[in-house]
Amino acid sequence: MKNASFVPHPVTDTESFESLLVGAVKAGFPSPAEDVREKLDLVKLLVRHTASTFFFQVDGVSMVDADMDEGDILIVDRAVDPYNGCKAVCFIDGEYTVKRVVIHDDGAVLMPCNEHSTHYKPIPVGPDNDFLVWGVVTYIIKKA
Amino acid sequence: MFALADCNNFFVSCERVFRPDLEGRPVIVLSNNDGCAVSRSNEAKALGIKMGDPLFKVRDIVEKNKVTVFSGNYALYGDMSRRVQEVLRSQAPSVEVYSIDEAFLDLRGAVIEDFDAYAKQLSASCRKLTGIPVSVGVAPTKTLAKIASKLCKQYPKLRGGCYLHRPADIEKVLRRFPAGDVWGIGRRTRGKLALLGVSTAWDYAQLREYDVRKNFALPGWRTWKELRGIPCIEFEDYVEPRQHICVSRSFAKEIDTVEELCSQVATFADKAVAKLRGQGSLALEMAVFAMTNRFHTEEPQNFASQLVAFPDGTDDHRTVVLTAADAVRKLFDRRYKYKKAGVLFTRIVQKEGFTRSLFRDAEADDKEGRLSQVMDAINGTYGRGTLRLGVQGDGQVHSSHEFRSPCYTTRWAELPKVRI
Numbered sequence: 001m002k003n004a005s006f007v008p009h010p011v012t013d014t015e016s017f018e019s020l021l022v023g024a025v026k027a028g029f030p031s032p033a034e035d036v037r038e039k040l041d042l043v044k045l046l047v048r049h050t051a052s053t054f055f056f057q058v059d060g061v062s063m064v065d066a067d068m069d070e071g072d073i074l075i076v077d078r079a080v081d082p083y084n085g086c087k088a089v090c091f092i093d094g095e096y097t098v099k100r101v102v103i104h105d106d107g108a109v110l111m112p113c114n115e116h117s118t119h120y121k122p123i124p125v126g127p128d129n130d131f132l133v134w135g136v137v138t139y140i141i142k143k144a
Numbered sequence: 145m146f147a148l149a150d151c152n153n154f155f156v157s158c159e160r161v162f163r164p165d166l167e168g169r170p171v172i173v174l175s176n177n178d179g180c181a182v183s184r185s186n187e188a189k190a191l192g193i194k195m196g197d198p199l200f201k202v203r204d205i206v207e208k209n210k211v212t213v214f215s216g217n218y219a220l221y222g223d224m225s226r227r228v229q230e231v232l233r234s235q236a237p238s239v240e241v242y243s244i245d246e247a248f249l250d251l252r253g254a255v256i257e258d259f260d261a262y263a264k265q266l267s268a269s270c271r272k273l274t275g276i277p278v279s280v281g282v283a284p285t286k287t288l289a290k291i292a293s294k295l296c297k298q299y300p301k302l303r304g305g306c307y308l309h310r311p312a313d314i315e316k317v318l319r320r321f322p323a324g325d326v327w328g329i330g331r332r333t334r335g336k337l338a339l340l341g342v343s344t345a346w347d348y349a350q351l352r353e354y355d356v357r358k359n360f361a362l363p364g365w366r367t368w369k370e371l372r373g374i375p376c377i378e379f380e381d382y383v384e385p386r387q388h389i390c391v392s393r394s395f396a397k398e399i400d401t402v403e404e405l406c407s408q409v410a411t412f413a414d415k416a417v418a419k420l421r422g423q424g425s426l427a428l429e430m431a432v433f434a435m436t437n438r439f440h441t442e443e444p445q446n447f448a449s450q451l452v453a454f455p456d457g458t459d460d461h462r463t464v465v466l467t468a469a470d471a472v473r474k475l476f477d478r479r480y481k482y483k484k485a486g487v488l489f490t491r492i493v494q495k496e497g498f499t500r501s502l503f504r505d506a507e508a509d510d511k512e513g514r515l516s517q518v519m520d521a522i523n524g525t526y527g528r529g530t531l532r533l534g535v536q537g538d539g540q541v542h543s544s545h546e547f548r549s550p551c552y553t554t555r556w557a558e559l560p561k562v563r564i
Contacts, residue, residue: 051230052273054553060564068564078273089562091164098564132164 046139052078054135056089056098062120063087063098066113072142074098076135089134092125099123101133145259145282145309146375147249148289149232149266151225152277152297154245155183158224159214161275162552162560170211174199174547176393182216198439215548223553227274235266240380248286250379263305267296271304283308286377287370290327291317291345311373318346318371328367328377333360345371386423391416392486398437402476405434405485406469407537412487413468414536417461420489421520426457426498429491430464432471437483448475451490457498461516462533469535 047053058072066087068074076089084103089096090110099110107127112120125131151157155173160166170187174180180198181188191209193202199213206213225244232239236249256262263280270278281292282305292308295317299306308314324334326345336359342348349371356368366376391412399405409432420427433449450471458464468487522531550558 049273051227051234055559057559057561058564059561062564073559074562078275094165096560096562098562134164 046075046141047077048138049077049079052135053138054078056096058098061117062112062114063100064114064116066100067140067142068098068113068137069142072140074137075139075141077138078135080136080138082133082136087137089137090131091134092123092129092131094130096134097123098137145251145254145256145284146286146289146379147236147251147263147266147280147282148242148286148293149228149247149249149270150279150281150290150293150297151228151245151270152279153183153185154225154276155214155216155221156185156188157276158221159217159549160185161224162549166212170209171214172206172211173214173216176216179394200439213547215546217549217551219551219554220549224274224276228270228276228278231270231273232266235269238379248289248379251282259309260305260307263307264303265305267304278304280305281308282306283314284373285370285375286379287327287367288314288373291321294321294325314373315346318349319344321345323348326367326371328363328370333364336360386419387492388489389416389419389425389427389492390486390488391419392433392484392488394484395482398481398483399485400478400481402473402478403537405476405482406472406535409434409472409485409487410465410469410533410536412485413465414461414532416487416489417459417464417516418520418523420492421459421516424495425492426459426495427454427464427489427492428457429453429489430467430471431488431490432468432475432486433488434472434475434482434485436480440483444480446477446480448477450475457493457495459495459516460513461519465533465535 054076056074056076058068058070058074061070068087074089080086082088082101082103084101086101087098088101089098090101091097092110097110100113102109102111108125108131110123110125112122114120156171159171159173166185168187169185170191170193171185172181172188172193173183175182180196181193181202182195184193184195188211191205191211193205193211199206205211221244229239229241229247232247232249236251237254238250240248240250242248251259259282263282267278267280270276279293279296281289281294281296283289283292288308292306295306295308296302296304308317321344323329323337323342323345326348329337329348337343337348340351340355340359342351349368351368353365353368356365360368369376393408393412395408399408413430413432430452431449432452433447435447436443436445438445452467452471454463454467472485519531550560552558552560
């Protein structure tokens, strides 16, 4: 069962898919790059901690000034401690939201980032709220 | 020292990570095909819902108390389990994954000053990083570590971590711990325990060694020693090839045609072969079985099975799948409606070192082997069931997942959405 659902390519290096079907290719000159296997791995760049990183998708426009647009994918890392001014996925009184978290002595305020709309107001968080910071947003993936 | 890290009500906890609104509320997760409760929140346990209760039996409780019901989402649970294991690996020299929600840690040789603080810290890390509550018991043996982790669940004051090592503490705990709940004491030995006057783990540990050896064979003797603080159950951080492989499912809708049953069982057989090949084994014997719905007591009941031998051993997709389909044709009886069926390899050997018969057709075997390899490669890359044998039909296991949550962490199309 170990990670069973998470192995997209169990074909081993030595016995690649093609060589199984057509046999190994015998060619003349060995490639000087044969033993050098390097490539850029986006996941390594964007996912610092594989145990604690999750993805969310944005629905709504309260954070457009923080570069979070409808449909963007947020990379959220639970290993990062919430800090003053961080953008975080929060859970408040039964609902998810993403806001800038301003922390002060006796609580916090969830700040929207949308200058063009008066619709979004800061949400004060006090002891009466059922509140948790689910995880801090570390990257935003968006379509250019 | 050994530790056991055990995820609390694991499947329910996985659902709650993405549904924090369900904290403190009754939740259950149902088995494949929405049959029975396989994971319950503490609140659901308190309402009297038992492990394995079929949904229809507890429907009244569920409706009256607004219990949230989920179908099993194994993609999610598997991924969350992987995350917890990663946290454990980062904090312990070696980890033995015991099941999807439990792992032993070998702490021998680790430089840890305060095991109690370590246990609590590890539990807190798992919770923070993955969202899953984990109980960590630390003790001189695996069996005692398991008991210590159970204490964490009973006593929230322990904050998820418990170090059980002082003889006086161990005695106090074992005196209150039912012998039948000790890891390694099987349900079948309960009768024997009663005869010997054993009701608690402490009673068991106080038996004379002679009586233990006489009555409980080797595993019972090991458990006895472990309860007395002598480690003797090996730490296994590699996975032993399994001795049995079983793929079985209950169907969403009962099956009453031989073609349908054949194609379902063929798909199970295909999955079973993939597991067999994955661990480098050969099957020597296979049982194919089908049964009616035991909850429909007014309908005629039947349990049918067929045992088939492969004297030369096989790990070939085609051979196994066709043989399984053939077995279904033999056992099928159209007077019955089948609710569940499965394929079980009852005798397995490692391929390496197994001498196959001199008189087998080596060339045909080689062809079979190549076909199976190609099937493995294609199905490994493009998903199980991409390349399949005709008898498997559409290759879909007809199961119902009426209340399945999104695969939040394994499918792009099902990411959790945040309204912002």
